[in-house]
Amino acid sequence: MASQRTVGRLSLYRQLLLDQQAAKKGNIYSHQLAVMAGVTPAQVRRDLMVVGYSGSPTKGYDVRELIRGIAKFLDAPEPEAVVLVGVGNLGRAILAYYAGRRPNLKIVAAFDNDPQKVDRLVLGCRCCSMSQLDEVIQQHQVKTGIITVPVGEAQAVADQLVRAGVCGVLNFAPVPLWAPEGVFVEHIDMAVALEKVAYFARQRKQETVKP
Amino acid sequence: MASQRTVGRLSLYRQLLLDQQAAKKGNIYSHQLAVMAGVTPAQVRRDLMVVGYSGSPTKGYDVRELIRGIAKFLDAPEPEAVVLVGVGNLGRAILAYYAGRRPNLKIVAAFDNDPQKVDRLVLGCRCCSMSQLDEVIQQHQVKTGIITVPVGEAQAVADQLVRAGVCGVLNFAPVPLWAPEGVFVEHIDMAVALEKVAYFARQRKQETVKP
DNA sequence: GCCTGTGAAGCTATTCACAGCT
DNA sequence: AGCTGTGAATAGCTTCACAGGC
Numbered sequence: 001m002a003s004q005r006t007v008g009r010l011s012l013y014r015q016l017l018l019d020q021q022a023a024k025k026g027n028i029y030s031h032q033l034a035v036m037a038g039v040t041p042a043q044v045r046r047d048l049m050v051v052g053y054s055g056s057p058t059k060g061y062d063v064r065e066l067i068r069g070i071a072k073f074l075d076a077p078e079p080e081a082v083v084l085v086g087v088g089n090l091g092r093a094i095l096a097y098y099a100g101r102r103p104n105l106k107i108v109a110a111f112d113n114d115p116q117k118v119d120r121l122v123l124g125c126r127c128c129s130m131s132q133l134d135e136v137i138q139q140h141q142v143k144t145g146i147i148t149v150p151v152g153e154a155q156a157v158a159d160q161l162v163r164a165g166v167c168g169v170l171n172f173a174p175v176p177l178w179a180p181e182g183v184f185v186e187h188i189d190m191a192v193a194l195e196k197v198a199y200f201a202r203q204r205k206q207e208t209v210k211p
Numbered sequence: 212m213a214s215q216r217t218v219g220r221l222s223l224y225r226q227l228l229l230d231q232q233a234a235k236k237g238n239i240y241s242h243q244l245a246v247m248a249g250v251t252p253a254q255v256r257r258d259l260m261v262v263g264y265s266g267s268p269t270k271g272y273d274v275r276e277l278i279r280g281i282a283k284f285l286d287a288p289e290p291e292a293v294v295l296v297g298v299g300n301l302g303r304a305i306l307a308y309y310a311g312r313r314p315n316l317k318i319v320a321a322f323d324n325d326p327q328k329v330d331r332l333v334l335g336c337r338c339c340s341m342s343q344l345d346e347v348i349q350q351h352q353v354k355t356g357i358i359t360v361p362v363g364e365a366q367a368v369a370d371q372l373v374r375a376g377v378c379g380v381l382n383f384a385p386v387p388l389w390a391p392e393g394v395f396v397e398h399i400d401m402a403v404a405l406e407k408v409a410y411f412a413r414q415r416k417q418e419t420v421k422p
Numbered sequence: 423g424c425c426t427g428t429g430a431a432g433c434t435a436t437t438c439a440c441a442g443c444t
Numbered sequence: 445a446g447c448t449g450t451g452a453a454t455a456g457c458t459t460c461a462c463a464g465g466c
Contacts, residue, residue, distance in 0.1 A: 001414060003456080003457075004407065004411070005456095005457070005458095006457095007406075007407050007410050007411070008403050008404075008407050011400075011402070011403040011406040011407060012387070012400065012403050015385065015402065015403075029424090029425070029426090030425085030426075031425090036387070037387055038387040038389070038398075039458095040458075040459065042458075042459055042460075042461095043457095043458065043459080045426065045427065045428085046427090046428085046457090046458075046459090048426095048427090049427070049428075054426075054427075055425085055426060055427090056425080056426075056465090056466080057424075057425040057426050057427095057464085057465050057466060058424085058425065058426095058465085058466055059425090060425070060426085061426095074406060074410055076409070076413055080409060080413075082405070082409070088304070088307075089300070089303050089304035089307045089308070090301075090304040090307075090308065092300050092304070093299070093300035093301040093303070093304040094401060096299075096300045096301075097300070097301065097401055097402070098401075098402070098405070102402065102405075102406070105405060105406065105409055143409070143412045143413065143416055144405070144408055144409045144412045146405070166412070167412045167415045167416050168408040168409060168411055168412025168413075168415070169408065170404055170405055170408045174226065176223070176247065176248055176249040178249070182415050183412075183415065184408060184411035184412055184414075184415050186404055186407060186408045188399060188401075188404060189222075189223065190305060190308055190309075190399070191222070191226065191308070191309070191313065192219050192222040192223055192226075193219075193381055193397055193399060194293070194309070194313075194316060194355070194357070194381055195218075195222040195285060195313065195316065196215065196218050196219050196222060196397060197355055197379040197380065197381045197395060197397045198287070198291060198293070198316055198354070198355045198379060199218050199285055200215070200218070200379055200395035201354045201355045201377070201378045201379025201394075201395055202287055202291075202354065202379075203212060203395075204378045204379070204393050204394065204395055205354055205378050214434075214435075216434095216435070216436095217435090240446095240447070240448090241447085241448075242447090250436095251436075251437065253436075253437055253438075253439095254435095254436065254437080256448065256449065256450085257435090257436075257437090257449090257450085259448095259449090260449070260450080265448075265449075266447085266448060266449090267443085267444080267447080267448075268442085268443050268444060268446075268447040268448050268449095269443085269444055269446085269447070269448095270447090271447070271448085272448095
């Protein structure tokens with residue numbers, strides 16, 4: 001199985017390749033893709049080893065074929081349904097962000113307890129009450145959930161998702177979640193991210209001041 | 212200098228410690244902090260080596276002192292100003308998210324080109340026109356910028372930020388940004404994150420089905 | 423010549439394991 | 445007994461460097 005880093009980069013490569021395809025580029029070299037992705041050419045070639053599609057030394061990679069190869073590796077055979085829980089600012093931002101982006105991964109419903117939101121369409125996505133969560137997950141065989149609820153509710157929501165059958169969670173709440181073995185949790189903590197950037201910005205500034 | 216991972220975790224530890232402090236906990240052991248953060252105790256102790264505050268074998272770490280130690284390591288001596296560019300859904304989400312969260316890192320202004328938004332208060336943050344960007348950055352000595360503009364504008368915005376003196380960028384646009392040496396760029400790509408989670412969710416599911 | 427694919431080397435991050443302390 | 449701090453070992457990731465191909 002491929003490493004987490006590799007899978008993330010493959011997803012990025014595909015996006016870049018789709019842009020290139022839209023720009024009518026027919027083939028591409030590892031060093032070109034590397035520049036776009038901000039990595040080394042060796043990294044690109046190493047990552048592509050897992051997808052099992054080989055380029056040619058003369059033409060590099062065929063853009064269309066490489067996209068197809070990555071898709072075969074990354075995507076499920078059938079389109080998958082995803083749910084989002086927590087229709088606050090961040091939830092709405094993510095709905096807007098994903099709307100019609102990846103046909104293979106569709107947010108089929110959003111959940112919130114606010115009666116003002118329930119049973120409305122939010123950015124093209126149906127907003128349901130939390131009580132319908134299990135039903136929707138089972139109906140659509142949902143394996144992946146996005147959590148954008150306030151910090152205090154995040155763990156309970158994660159538990160509910162897992163109980164209903166979800167085995168991948170993308171958590172935006174600023175708290176690490178516990179989940180049983182066999183459930184993959186990705187935590188994106190924006191507060192942490194900002195502090196990290198601020199810290200390294202400061203280091204760089206001092207570095208550049210030195211000489 | 213500490214590694215990127217370590218800095219990220221220190222930020223997380225601090226948040227968890229602040230929660231513990233609010234719960235009146237006076238001291239804490241590495242294994243307790245480890246459970247909360249979802250890492251190993253050895254990892255916690257190794258990370259804490261860089262902050263230069265030592266716990267005691269009997270009492271573990273003094274919560275208040277450890278928070279102080281991490282702050283001394285992570286934070287600038289004076290509060291720092293941050294700017295956000297792109298007041299769309301995601302920009303608003305982030306403004307809401309950070310509002311009054313970390314007094315040491317304050318988003319002093321948000322920027323957008325939409326005349327509808329300019330000169331208004333968005334979630335307690337002043338929204339300015341892009342033409343004022345340089346002025347605000349110089350006035351507040353801003354070193355860190357958050358980019359939440361659409362993909363097509365992200366690179367131009369990054370260039371403008373860097374030219375004005377920013378040396379740390381937190382990029383939420385779904386495209387890797389180029390920046391000169393000495394500028395730290397953190398890229399959070401939510402589309403990639405979701406595809407990654409979906410991929411590993413699928414693997415886990417298959418794993419658990421096997422035996 | 424300049425590309426790909428890949429074994430081997432190098433580097434970074436994490437974990438082990440234990441001395442030292444109370 | 446059970447903790448911390450840390451050298452040493454391990455695991456994981458990235459880059460080097462080169463054979464093989466056109």
